[in-house]
Amino acid sequence: MATTVEKQVMVIGADESEQSAYALEWTLDHFFAPFGPNSPFKLVIVHAKPMPSSVVGLAGPGAAEILPIVDADLKRMAARVTDKAKELCATKSVTDVTVEVVEGDARNVICDAVDRHHASVLVVGSHGYGAIKRAVLGSVSDYCAHHAHCSVMIVKKPKTKH
């Protein structure tokens, strides 16, 4: 039972890619910074931390020893991504932000976050937009564009040359 005063939720998926960092900056510049504290949105930044087993593959000899090492790496990456995101928000004076790390496949983690937060907008960066003339969206942004139960903003980094 949202009232008009209540802020809508905007979820943004964050990973370690340049496109993801650009998407967050673009979003802060367009939906938050110009409004000061009166942005119509509350921001939820979600980082999907892959499960160590999905990175290593199915169990084999030595898997039990490797998994904790991989998991420690994935945790460090999650910390880097979330720290960088928080820092960028602080730089743009955006304070109404929640940062979450959820373990799982990015596609499911992001779409689930949309449902859990009753988000009205999901922002994702687009991947693989470069050398090939026709843009190819990453599988995560493509999946989310189709499956998220809200409006979806796919942020593309402009090329330096038109």
Next chain:
Amino acid sequence: MATTVEKQVMVIGADESEQSAYALEWTLDHFFAPFGPNSPFKLVIVHAKPMPSSVVGLAGPGAAEILPIVDADLKRMAARVTDKAKELCATKSVTDVTVEVVEGDARNVICDAVDRHHASVLVVGSHGYGAIKRAVLGSVSDYCAHHAHCSVMIVKKPKTKH
């Protein structure tokens, strides 16, 4: 050579669908109305008017007589779409708007408009989001999400029930 003072261009595709009308209203409410005359964007509404031949199919006996009638219908539809869009903008006190009707396939017309106006955001409605549990994007929004040379906002009409 855009300066930071120059407004960025937002292109929105408009057709006669309910989703399209919702996408325009959502866009006006989120990117324009809250800013008054200081919206960071200039709005370009583009309606792709299908070519009569694409509607009728390839020439056959009587095609010469039918084409002008079909064309008149398509022109009336274009007028309805653009009038409705202008009216909605006026209701929301959004005045910095260009409305264009361009003949051709919607996918090409919209992506060409993005290039022609050096748009930084394209807004499209999503189609076919309803009875089926998993959202299926319309071919136009799907094509544009992949091919437009700018960020793409796919506006989905929320279901009445969560």
